[in-house]
Amino acid sequence: MTRLAWFNSFSGISGDMALGALIDAGADVAEVRDMLRRLPVDGWTLDAEPTLRCGLAGTKARVVAADGTVHRTAADIQSMIAAAGLPERVALRASAVFSALADVEGRLHDRPPSEVHFHEVGAIDSIVDVVGTCAALEVLGIDEVWSGSVAIGHGMVDSAHGLIPVPAPATIALLAGAPTHGSDVPFELTTPTGAALLAALVVGWGPMPAMVVEATGYGAGDRDLDGRPNLAQVVVGTVAEATLGFPGSGQALVQLEVNVDDATGETLAHAIGECLAAGANDAWITPMVMKKGRPAHTVSALCDAGVVAAVAGVLTAETGSLGVRAHTVERWATSRTMHAVEVDGHAVAVKVSAGRAKAEHDDAARVARATGRPLRDVVALAEEAWRNGAGQAGPSGSISSPNEDGAI
Secondary structure: OEEEEEEEOEOEOOHHHHHHHHHHOOOOHHHHHHHHOOOOOOOEEEEEEEEEEOOEEEEEEEEEEOOOOOOEEHHHHHHHHHHOOOOHHHHHHHHHHHHHHHHHHHHHHOOOHHHOEEOOOOOHHHHHHHHHHHHHHHHOOOOEEEEOOEEOOOEEEEEOOEEEEEOOHHHHHHOOOOOEEOOOOOOOOOOHHHHHHHHHHEEEEOOOOOOEEEEEEEEEOOOOEOOEOOEEEEEEEEEOHHHOOOOOOOEEEEEEEEEEOOOOHHHHHHHHHHHHHOOOOEEEEEEEEOHHHOEEEEEEEEEOHHHHHHHHHHHHHHHOOOOOEEEEEEEOOOOOEEEEEEEOOEEEEEEEEOOEEEEOHHHHHHHHHHHOOOHHHHHHHHHHHHHHHOOOOOHHHOEEOOOOOOOO
């Protein structure tokens, strides 16, 4: 059984709203606190308060911290997470969230991600929100996180850098490739922390996937909004592996295609990379023969409905095609988990599915360049490291992610 959490951010999402929604859906706040206490910081409290927003009941996750003015670098926070002894999946998820934030902030402020100074996000309350959300996912046994379209407000918001537009630059950069929609609410509905949680953890975007619903939770934001409940919804449910292969039970995706007979191999390879960067789950090239015997290629991309326009634009711009075909397909993704191992002191992610371990190519290539080892040796060492530790790190301690290399 695969256990899912689908977020419906109809009034946006923030770190405390995500945490509140998961607690409202059944995550034991005492268990969440126990994991948070492993962090090498103190001076914080976490309470779950029942509340109403526009007459709809939800939970307000209230974090009170003493060090609101402390600014930490991305490296500082990653060290805190690594030193906490958190469950493997909690640590991997929390690290991924702060890595996503650091990458975006680094691009926005023109500095290496590890040197980025977090202001609001580096405060203890935000760290508790992020790690607490990852802990709540673990308490609920969530294998995959999904999300619908994300609401964003408009106007201006105060920050450590002064007034900035809504959506904040970091928020909109983090949501690149995700389905979003504007609103007439003159406030910040989705914060950088909320956007980072979705950007790092979500494996599929769109309507609620097929599942057996087990629980629903609502996490409350700080303020009351006119005419709408300031809540983020999460739906928790399960998908039985036995349902895979039966029509109607798969994930609905859109497959885009163009036929090209006048592009070089380098151009086509670049188009594939740009499709993936635009949010496609997978992209590939198929050789073919067109009319009059012309050799050609079909360039295909598989994507969620929310990124169809962006990926189609890439296909036409990069290949020069005069049109794009599209059809809906269903995907039945088998469960796979991500584990972190070390090779010569460098981290390498290993994907595991049905007992088969495969080192992630990009990580292995990075380690090969850093150590001077042949790539195939790094891959072999990483996969051997997973096999040697497989008895201690099962699927319950890792991240399920069907959109890594080898997506179907």
